[in-house]
Amino acid sequence: MRIYVSADMEGVTGLVDSDDVQPGGRDYERGRSMMAEDVNAAVRGALAAGASAALVNDAHGPMRNLLPEALHPAARLVRGKPKQMGMLEGLTGEYDAVVCVGYHARAGALGVLSHSFMGHEIEDMWLDGRPVGEIGLAHATAAALGVPVVTLTGDDAACAEMTAWDASVATVPVKYAHDRFAAELRPPREARKAIEEGVARALAELPPRARDGVRPAAEATLTVRWQSASVAATLLGIPSVTAVDSRTVRAAGPLPALYRLFGVWMRVASALTNQPPYC
Template sequence: MKVYISADMEGVTGLVGADDVQMGGRDYERGRVMMTGDVNAAVRGALAAGAREVVVNDTHSTMRNLLVEDLHPAAALVRGKPKPMGMLQDLDGSFDAAVFVGHHARAGALGVLSHSFMGHEIEDMWLDDDRAMGEIGFAYATATALGVPVVALSGCDVACAEAAEWDANVRTAPVKYARDRFAARLRPADEARAAIEEAVREGVREAPSRTSPASHTPDTTEHTLTVRWQSASVAQQLAGIPGVTPSAGDAAHDRSVRVSGDLPALFRLFGVFQNVAYALTGQAPYC
């Protein structure tokens, strides 16, 4: 059994502020220790459920956050950037289950360190015009389109609730309870790691029952991605990409763009969107 772990940082045990998760922040090095601890708990859970191969993708910011020397020795690590598929790099239909560790709620939600990919630069995202989504939803939809069930997620309680809205079968491990965007009631670290390990163990054990005979065949159904940006300049530049158009159905359509395609292609194209936006704005993530 092969298990894939996408590891972000904002939803990690004990972390609540920008200084915890941004390189150069006063508590960033401690944040790296905490992130590695959460990921190791997930690896242990996957192994306990029978995984023979575990691949971890470091997906936060520079994608060089996990402490390589302290990572569980059974896990292979995908590290650094750029990555064409970002937080899903190296995921394909050969995996039996996907796990999201340290993920966070979408922009506009009152979850710990909530945002969608780019701090406040992205105001909203939708799949197929009417389903609001952030990183959890986009990654979930893309993984399942690749034929890989998402079986477990850890993060704050708001992130866990968001995952359940996409799939009630996803095992969740809330490691903190949001009190505001930069405040939370924390679970003790040992208790939080035990919850992560249990959620992953049970989720991976259930994975075969969630896998249909045809599930490893990629879903090539066409979907539509719409993104509303804070800056009209970003939307204007993105409209120069073939297939990308202004979203006339949005009241703020001068700041929104839409594009259609299969989900893996949209996920990869969205990485290009981010690169354009970073080049134009240079915004800090948590302003």
């Protein structure tokens, strides 16, 4: 059994503020250590369930948060950027399950450090007309590759978002949002025990997956409303991108190709804007 771990940071045990998750922040070094401990708990759970291999993708910000020497020795690490598949770099249909560690709620939700991919630069997103953030888009893309998301860890808002998207995914809340930068925290030892046990249980209950080769890719439509009309206008220079209004663009295509296209949109937006992610 091969397990893929997508590791974000905002939903990690104990972290509540931008200083915890941004390089240069006064508590960032502590935050990256906390991130590694949550990831290692997930890896231990996967190994306990019989996993033979685990690939961890550092999926937060600069994607250089996890220190290789801090990671469980049974796991391989994908580190750095750019990555064509961003938060899902390295995921293929050869994996049996996806575990999302440290995830957060989408933009507009009252969750700890909630946003969608680019701080407040992205105001809203929809996949096939359904409100979506990092959780739903990762789930849909993994599903298109034939790999189920089995567990998600984060605050209670992220867990509720995952349950609303797919109630079959096991969730592990490690903190309970009081506001966007405040939460009631589970003790780290308790939270990591819950992560380890939650991952092990979810994988133990995972039914055998039929591997029927390449399946026809389903069409999907992604719509993004940006804070800046300049971003939306510039993206119209990309073939297949159409305008919904002055700040909203749309494109249709199969996942995961649409996920890769969205990554291009974010690189364009980053080149055009210079705003901190949490304001």
